[in-house]
Amino acid sequence: MYEAGTERINCNGRIIELPSLEVVRPAPKMPSDANIDWLLHIYFTRREFSRCRRLIGRELNRHLNAEYLYFVLGLIDREEGNHIEALRHLQRSVELNPKNIETYKEIGRTLYVMGRFSQALDVFREAEQSSPRKDHEIYHYLGELLYRSATTQSQLEMAKKQQDEARAYFELAVQTGKKMESHVRLAELYRKDKQYQQAIDVLENCLHLTPENAEVLIEISVLYLKINETQKAYDRLAEVVIERKCSPKGLLAFGAILQSRNDVDGALSKYSQIANAEPEIAELWNNIGLCFFKKQKFIAAVSSLRKSVWLSPLNYNALYNLSLIYIASEQYASAFHTLAAAINLRKDNAECYMLLGLCLRKLDDVDNAFVALERSSSMATGQQGAGRNPLVFLNFALFCYETGRLALATEQYNRFMSQAQDLMLPTEYKFQATKLKSLLRISNQGNGMPLEAAESDEAALATAPELRPDELPLEVNAVVSQN
Numbered sequence: 001m002y003e004a005g006t007e008r009i010n011c012n013g014r015i016i017e018l019p020s021l022e023v024v025r026p027a028p029k030m031p032s033d034a035n036i037d038w039l040l041h042i043y044f045t046r047r048e049f050s051r052c053r054r055l056i057g058r059e060l061n062r063h064l065n066a067e068y069l070y071f072v073l074g075l076i077d078r079e080e081g082n083h084i085e086a087l088r089h090l091q092r093s094v095e096l097n098p099k100n101i102e103t104y105k106e107i108g109r110t111l112y113v114m115g116r117f118s119q120a121l122d123v124f125r126e127a128e129q130s131s132p133r134k135d136h137e138i139y140h141y142l143g144e145l146l147y148r149s150a151t152t153q154s155q156l157e158m159a160k161k162q163q164d165e166a167r168a169y170f171e172l173a174v175q176t177g178k179k180m181e182s183h184v185r186l187a188e189l190y191r192k193d194k195q196y197q198q199a200i201d202v203l204e205n206c207l208h209l210t211p212e213n214a215e216v217l218i219e220i221s222v223l224y225l226k227i228n229e230t231q232k233a234y235d236r237l238a239e240v241v242i243e244r245k246c247s248p249k250g251l252l253a254f255g256a257i258l259q260s261r262n263d264v265d266g267a268l269s270k271y272s273q274i275a276n277a278e279p280e281i282a283e284l285w286n287n288i289g290l291c292f293f294k295k296q297k298f299i300a301a302v303s304s305l306r307k308s309v310w311l312s313p314l315n316y317n318a319l320y321n322l323s324l325i326y327i328a329s330e331q332y333a334s335a336f337h338t339l340a341a342a343i344n345l346r347k348d349n350a351e352c353y354m355l356l357g358l359c360l361r362k363l364d365d366v367d368n369a370f371v372a373l374e375r376s377s378s379m380a381t382g383q384q385g386a387g388r389n390p391l392v393f394l395n396f397a398l399f400c401y402e403t404g405r406l407a408l409a410t411e412q413y414n415r416f417m418s419q420a421q422d423l424m425l426p427t428e429y430k431f432q433a434t435k436l437k438s439l440l441r442i443s444n445q446g447n448g449m450p451l452e453a454a455e456s457d458e459a460a461l462a463t464a465p466e467l468r469p470d471e472l473p474l475e476v477n478a479v480v481s482q483n
Contacts, residue, residue, distance in 0.1 A: 036055065036059060037065060037068050039055065040069070044075065044076070049080070052072060052073075053073075056072065056073055066096060067093050068093075070093040070096070071103055074088075074089035074090035074106065074110075077089060083114045086110050087107065087110055087111075090103055099130070104126060104127035105124075105137060105141075107123050108123040108124045108127065108141060109141070111123060117149065121142070121145040121149070124141050125142065128142065134172070134176045135176070136172075136173045136174075136176040136177025136182065137177070137179070139170070139172040139177075139182075140169070140170070140177070140179055140181065140185075142169045143167070143169035143170040143173060143182070143186075144166075144185065146166035146169065147162075147163065147166040149162050163189065166189065167186065167189045167190075170189065173186075174202065174205070178209055180209050183202050183203065183206035183209070184203075184216070187199040187200075187202040187219065187223075191223065191226075196223050197227065200224065203216055203219055203223070214240050214247060215249075218236075218237065220233075221234075221236040221237045221250070221253045222249070224236065225253060225257065230261070233253065237250055237257070248278045248284075251270045252270075252271070252281070252284060252287070254270050255267040255271050256287060258270065259287060259290065259294075262294070264291045264295060268288065268291050275288075281311070282309075282311040282312035282318060283308070285305065285311065285318075286304075286305060286315070286317055288304040289301045289303075289318075289321060289322070289325070290321060293321075293324075293328070302322065302326070302329070305318055305321055306322065314345060316342055316346055316349075319338055319339075319345070320339075320342050320351070320355075323335045323339045323342060323355055324355060327358060327362075332363050336360070339352060339359060340356075343356065348379060350377075350379035350392050351376070352376075353379065354392050354395050357370070357371075357376060357395070358395065373395065373396045376392050377393060377412060380392040381415070390415075390416045390420040390425075391429065393412045393415040393416035393419060394412075394413075394432065394433060394436075396412045397409045397410075397413045397436060398432070401439065406440065409440060413436060413437065417433075
């Protein structure tokens with residue numbers, strides 16, 4: 001009879017001992033000169049740092065490849081926050097093998113984490129010179145460090161030089177590697193230089209690495225809005241907003257598209273979702289204020305834009321739009337102070353001086369109003385492409401006609417026509433220009449402007465109300481971000 005759990009059998013009254021089935025094998029002994037780098041690498045990737053330290057401590061004195069032991073020990077110290085010890089061990093590894101570029105890169109990363117950016121830049125430059133191949137990680141960190149240095153540089157020329165060098169390194173990083181951060185940084189630099197199409201191209205290439213990256217898709221949509229490609233921006237945003245309804249940046253861009261299509265209620269519904277989640281966004285309240293302005297709710301518009309200015313006092317867009325609403329609601333003194341703040345931020349903006357001139361005229365300061373409008377006209381004269389604004393010349397022409405400067409009014413009207421030839425202007429602007437033309441009795445010869453509807457309707461001109469140049473509607477687009 002066999003008894004369970006025993007190794008004996010009772011057979012006819014006799015106990016028979018069974019042989020054990022367990023085979024005991026001696027544990028294999030690792031030779032003293034064996035390379036255990038592979039085992040150390042496995043422990044490190046598993047983040048079993050205590051085992052790594054025990055293994056390194058046992059093998060450090062007798063190991064043939066102490067360089068790798070010090071290298072891993074430095075990485076462990078950096079992961080645990082012991083940056084000084086990490087530098088000491090990594091430098092010891094460099095002493096054992098000065099040609100190992102990976103060690104230089106880890107030293108540079110450690111210095112970067114410690115905030116010693118100047119020393120990190122020197123280390124990565126040395127690694128670039130010593131590297132036998134093009135390394136995208138070295139290029140990325142060089143670009144990152146140079147860009148950081150440019151943002152903190154007090155000298156404008158030096159900052160511009162470092163920023164251009166950083167962009168060149170990011171371009172090399174994008175060409176030689178597939179690091180998403182390099183694409184994002186390069187697009188950021190292009191956007192800062194207002195090269196929006198190049199930024200879009202870089203981010204489109206980045207989508208090949210991460211096709212479903214919502215942040216990249218939203219950034220592409222914002223850039224399309226910058227160049228007025230609203231349909232392409234809408235196509236990029238549609239899927240993102242459906243999948244990630246709580247993305248404030250995506251909802252803000254989506255609302256700006258609806259706002260540009262005059263769907264004010266739809267835009268406000270998107271903005272309300274952001275306000276419930278993250279209300280402290282200056283651009284959000286700027287756009288909400290413009291929506292209320294479109295609905296002729298001036299008090300709500302002023303309140304929203306003042307909150308935007310409170311959240312971001314240096315937000316030029318909010319200051320400009322707030323001054324515009326002050327003028328529309330006939331609060332000219334408040335508009336003057338707001339415009340003064342906006343001009344201090346952008347002294348080369350023609351539209352600000354145009355609004356300042358209109359505001360000063362309503363405050364009966366005709367001389368200073370003429371100076372402001374004249375300066376806005378001189379600034380706008382050299383502007384070409386998408387940056388030109390023919391309304392500057394039209395407002396100045398209306399002011400000159402009102403103050404009796406007919407020759408100057410004619411000159412400004414001619415400039416307005418030359419600037420507006422290939423632009424699709426709103427009907428209100430065409431009507432004001434045609435009315436001014438009839439009052440100035442300007443000949444059509446050599447001054448072609450597509451104002452067919454206004455010029456052909458003589459009955460409308462006969463019954464038109466008196467010219468009111470201060471009531472010109474000024475188009476202001478919603479914004480998504482400051483850059």
